[in-house]
Amino acid sequence: MSKIMYSACQLPGVNMPLLCIGSSRTEAHNALQNWALIKYRIRILMVLLALLQSVAGRSTCLTPVMEDTAHQLLAFSTVLQDHMVIQQNKPFTVWGRAEKFAKVLIEADWMVDGQKAWVAVRADADGRFRGILAVPKATAHDYRPHQLKISSHNETRTIKDLLIGDLWFLSGQSNMQFAVHEMLDSTEIINNANAHIRLLNVALNFSATPMEDIQGNWQICTPVSVRDFSAVGYSFGNHLQQRLDIPVGLIFSGIGASTVQAFVPEKALAADAVLNKTYLTPYVQDPKSRQEITAGFSFEKVTRPFLLYNALIHPFIPLSIKGFCWYQGETNYKDRAAFARATITLIKSWRAAFKQGCLPFEFVQIAPYAHEKLDSTLTGDAYFREVQASVRYLNNTYMALTLDVGNPSNLHPKNKRPVGERLAAIALNRTYNQLQVPYLGPQFQYVAFNHHKAIIHFEPETVSSGLMTHDGRPPRDFYLAGSDSVFYPAQAVIVGNTVELMAPKVATPLFVRYAFYNYPVTNLQNKAGLPAESFRTDNFLEKKADY
Template sequence: MKVRSIFNRIIPGRLATHGGWMFGILMLGSALSVRAQQTAQPALRFADVLTDNMVIQQNKPFTVWGKAGRFEPVKIEADWLKTAVVVQADDHGDFIGIIPVPKVQPGDFSEHTLQISSGTVARVVLQHILLGEVWFCGGQSNMQSPVSDILDGKAEAAQADYKNIRLFNAALNFSNTPLDNVKGQWMACTPQTVEKFSAVAYFFARQLHITLDVPVGVIFSGIGASAAQAYVPRAVLAADPLLDSAYLQPYLKSEKSREVIDGGFSFEKVTRPFLLYNAMIHPFVKLSIRGFCWYQGESNRNERGGYTHLMHTLIQSWRSNFGQGELPFYFVQVAPFFWDQENPDLADYAFFREAQANILRLNNTGMVLTMDVGEAKDLHPKNKKPVGIRLALTALHQTYNRLSVVYQGPQMKTVGFEKGTAIVTYIPETIAGGLKTKDGASPKFFSLAGEDGKFYAAEAAIVGDQVKVSSSKVKRPVALRYAFTNYAVTNFENGNGLPAVPFRTDSWREQK
């Protein structure tokens, strides 16, 4: 429609006075505004998770997606590609394309550009991109705890000048439906940017960067106090009878499910099923990554086999939705804590840690221990550096095939009972450097039980590559436990300083 024809319609000759002309001009502006809104196309842009300074996963196909005009062609160009990839936006203006990404050599920290264009004018360029390794980190407060809050955090932050490590901190949000957008920005790691970033994720990334000598990008997307069911898609929960009845249906039948969902935090909201998945995991599912790191469990601590099943379901759903095969999933076992009950014999938290250990039954998973770096009366122990490093050691061994990297502490192989003494042998590859204690004292937190099922603290001694355990109160032991109580902060480790794995030889039911 021509402007003059609109003008003629809304300004008849009899209104051609000063006031009439003003009325006509206002009406013309309104009509043009309506027409502009009807014909406006979405601005050309990358998806929210694709920004300047990002790391793109090397040696994998990389998905480029975002918004453009409806049905408009979009040209994707990268400075490492000889030819562009051209795709077409759909009727919602969404476009998606896949480009190859080369393998980088150690020491290659070249910066790259990625560009999209549509038509003859519209063009958006991402700059300062690196090619390297990308990991996705999630969980609750012990994963969220920033560098500024940890042991020696100020000094660690001051030294964190690693321009080839890139950090993405996803802003908190909740949603009833899966979102494609998330607030956040890739940033180079500096003393300033790392202060409020996940300490565990940072130390993990730093260890990989130093060892592999390639760029590393690490994403944190999680929130303190969150429960695992909050990170599982609704349809996945609904399809599983156990999870549906335990988590989904109680929520859907509650008044809470009828509330208007916004991005505000509450301790209750972070436990609701599927809301965090929709807002904080789903926006990343098209992104190429190497694997996942996870530190969560305190909010599900009263669960046992159900938690193991929930985590298996979470892992499998994430792997399926990210669509990159059986991605590695490395998690942290919760640290010792007394839960305001000063009784050294209580073991309910130990049974939960056992439920976490059973996650390892799923392929391509790994578990990091915190038994030696926990604090019995602090749910958020400050010594986070070893946790991140241990996650990195696990990834180096299992994902990057650095088989000489020791990543496990002493793991029980067999327990035999001879003349009132329990003799523990360990899997040979887990006792690199031999068996020792960090303080030179005897190994702590071994306990023995006889046929009556009552456990007593026992004396333990390292004898070569074995540990011998006995107690004057148990003449005929039939069961042995190690560090199987709520807040046992351990001293027993291998020569590489990795803590021994808690265990029990009995299969007795937990006493409530």
């Protein structure tokens, strides 16, 4: 019976020692004539050796030569790229992958307290590393490019052309996604693209579990790159950049037709009894929740809970940012019972995930839209705007208005520049402490009734510049009701910082509504150009016919 033995042998033309297997040395020598057979037997032997080692629990001298794969593993997170903006004056987390347990040196070329920023860290058992660098405060008119380097096992990766400034995170649905090339005055805006702004358009994705990576490239703002970027987002960033004179980075990570629940973490939905019952449980019980999730768009998929949070928000949570801008609501407009709760949960969960305190959260109220029903008695969207307005009472949370820039026949009005600039005005006043910048339109304070008249008073700080209409016509969209609770159009006149109302069909007015129906396109504003906010003085329940 032939005896199996192992021997180390040198194959012709090969420097690396290999192992031959056969019944004798003679047979092994003969096998050298068949190179393919030898390679096959070597592979079998290595598998056997691995099995023997795992069973015996001891080392062996027959150890395969392993290639150093550190250079294949060393990488920045896909969020961290050339051309990005680094958030000023905050700790900056640098994260990525390396060989497991490898030491990683992180070095930046910017100076903090007279020294270059650097830190040495060690990757964990999964090869993930994370280090934190100090970042200096941005200086006006400083657009010098910087670079950031990671090194491990004599391998180096570098990202370049980094600017230190402010980084804002933009998300929501189609009115935030709406591109610059689609907006009013797009040619002028595109031709004057602001090169001190950096843009990241994140590719659509979905995931049942939180993701770490993204698709999409940081770009210098140019006439080419700005065309497809968020019109509201760019208008916001451009206005900020011009006022602050520092680099501004904008990340858009959202998708049209999406719901608020799609951007809320699964754990946050599960922890709230109402949201769990309304959104999470129905989805978990739906067979769709057990199907494979692909990246392609569908109107149904973008409404599912938590999938967009996992894919579009979660990868960014280690990143230092200045704040959030959010424009969403149209898909949830019939879902008011849970909408405010879901939005507040979204805000709280994002702030908790990013771990940077109570980050500013600015959002946009939905624009006027008739839903193909030109009937001023339909008020569903007005009640929805009322719900949206309630969200801003959360700390450091603010709302921009769109009542004067809507289009009753178009859910996606093209006049996006004022929307972005109103978000910027909020940021300048509330986040950057430029208190001289007005950011509020006229807000209702109280109504005084005088026989057949109603006199509307506004919060003084919202009309300090005075009242006016942007078209020079009398204010429109005011309604009065008497004891029959039926609202009739009112004639309005600006008197100082008040508006006086009369309605021929209402002898003794008791209730007032302003812009309280689906599609008002208003003209009342303060002299800073900010529109008056809709309001009502009644507490009537919505009629079911509104849908």
